[in-house]
Amino acid sequence: MRILNLSNFYPPQTLGGYEQWCEEVSDGLRGRGHEVFVVTSRYSSDRQQRPGPAWIHRQLHLEMELDSRRNALRFFTSRRANERENLSLLRTLVSELVPDCALIWGMWNLHRSLPVLAEGLLPNRVAYYVGDYWPTLPSQYELYWQGPARNRLAGLFKRPLRAAARRIMARDVRPTLEFRHAMFPTAFVRDELARRGLHAGRSQVVHGAIETSRYARLDSQRHERVGQTLRFLCVGRLTADKGIHTAVEALGRLVQDHRVTRVSMTIVGSGDRGYEERLKDLARRLGVDQYVLFLPARPKATMPDLYREFDILLFTSIWPEPFGRVLVEAMASQLAVVGSATGGAAEILADGENALVYRPGDADDLARQILRLIDRPALRQELACAARRDACARFDSQRMTTAIEDFLRRMVADARAGDQGRPTSGSRH
Numbered sequence: 001m002r003i004l005n006l007s008n009f010y011p012p013q014t015l016g017g018y019e020q021w022c023e024e025v026s027d028g029l030r031g032r033g034h035e036v037f038v039v040t041s042r043y044s045s046d047r048q049q050r051p052g053p054a055w056i057h058r059q060l061h062l063e064m065e066l067d068s069r070r071n072a073l074r075f076f077t078s079r080r081a082n083e084r085e086n087l088s089l090l091r092t093l094v095s096e097l098v099p100d101c102a103l104i105w106g107m108w109n110l111h112r113s114l115p116v117l118a119e120g121l122l123p124n125r126v127a128y129y130v131g132d133y134w135p136t137l138p139s140q141y142e143l144y145w146q147g148p149a150r151n152r153l154a155g156l157f158k159r160p161l162r163a164a165a166r167r168i169m170a171r172d173v174r175p176t177l178e179f180r181h182a183m184f185p186t187a188f189v190r191d192e193l194a195r196r197g198l199h200a201g202r203s204q205v206v207h208g209a210i211e212t213s214r215y216a217r218l219d220s221q222r223h224e225r226v227g228q229t230l231r232f233l234c235v236g237r238l239t240a241d242k243g244i245h246t247a248v249e250a251l252g253r254l255v256q257d258h259r260v261t262r263v264s265m266t267i268v269g270s271g272d273r274g275y276e277e278r279l280k281d282l283a284r285r286l287g288v289d290q291y292v293l294f295l296p297a298r299p300k301a302t303m304p305d306l307y308r309e310f311d312i313l314l315f316t317s318i319w320p321e322p323f324g325r326v327l328v329e330a331m332a333s334q335l336a337v338v339g340s341a342t343g344g345a346a347e348i349l350a351d352g353e354n355a356l357v358y359r360p361g362d363a364d365d366l367a368r369q370i371l372r373l374i375d376r377p378a379l380r381q382e383l384a385c386a387a388r389r390d391a392c393a394r395f396d397s398q399r400m401t402t403a404i405e406d407f408l409r410r411m412v413a414d415a416r417a418g419d420q421g422r423p424t425s426g427s428r429h
Helices: 017-031 071-077 079-097 113-121 140-146 152-171 187-195 244-257 273-285 300-307 325-332 343-347 363-375 377-394 397-421
Strands: 002-006 035-041 056-060 101-104 126-129 181-184 202-205 230-235 263-268 292-295 312-315 336-340 356-358
Touching: 002 017, 002 079, 002 113, 017 035, 017 126, 017 397, 035 079, 056 079, 071 079, 071 140, 071 152, 079 113, 101 113, 101 397, 113 126, 126 397, 140 152, 181 187, 181 397, 187 202, 187 343, 202 397, 230 244, 230 300, 230 325, 230 363, 244 263, 244 273, 244 363, 273 292, 300 325, 312 325, 312 363, 325 336, 325 377, 336 363, 336 377, 356 363, 363 377
Parallel strands: 002 035, 002 101, 035 056, 101 126, 126 181, 181 202, 230 263, 230 312, 263 292, 312 336, 336 356
Antiparallel strands: none
């Protein structure tokens, strides 16, 4: 097949696991002989040291530039022109590449008219892999004009323009997507989007995945470190909804209330600087700052080696995670996991089987579960081994690629059958 992938970002430009799925599946499909093309934003493409392959087209304008002070001005001067340029590019690529189908990935901060155009150009041949809640979110400019200014100076510029911008947006017609064919990384995402009003025609749960072979190299010494410091790891974007403060609070309970001292916690991630400072202040107030190390976000290629340095992953998310890629990476790396089974994570974690589960946001419950692993090293090893088996059996990217490949084949075959059965203009009825 000739497959056109449409995504807001594409590695090395990523915001999270969604874009990594797009890359891994694209590479997997190309490895199976399919012709794959990627159309994505030009975000940070100027930072690449060398040009990418010709089948990756980094030419789309984002709806609103990230971290730009000129977005208010762009709304009035270039928003419509950028959208027209995006649509023209997509029309040209579909005409030149003649894809059998299109696969839509993350559309956050891209004009919604792009997938609508794809549905029109390739009727019944557009599928969606919906890995987050973008179909139900407002546009970035809606959020921008609703939100407060970052500072007083920005407010002096933004406030007078807000009313005019809102009048313009009130006249905009929100594009309606057909969603005739859709895949979801978890049943939770499918059901949550249905609750929000998004109902796909043909839908299927295709679990998110990772390249487990990169993580599942056994370290025979990991669980023989009797009497040594037990190493905890937290990985993720540093924002309050990720709940890492719960892990710091639980560490405080362990050290202050239970006199556990042979422990350390490493927090790996970047994001909200204010939240990071809040975490550091919390560690100081709880008297555990000497036990906590903060490291910036790591490139994907370095993550397998990072996981092998630790014993237990603490997954502390408070918000309903669509999936939980970090969970699967740690499980494949044979770490024991203590996690909050929020959202799609509940389809990964099985309490007492491949992990221990605690109530989201409950530091006392998290500390209690960690103590079980401290007191029972055999349980820690048993859960870690089961986690590795589960990750490799259920969440490997080859399985994900196969399921998506089969879904696209059926969609294209059905569309061709429909084309053959449709009467031509000269047919008699």
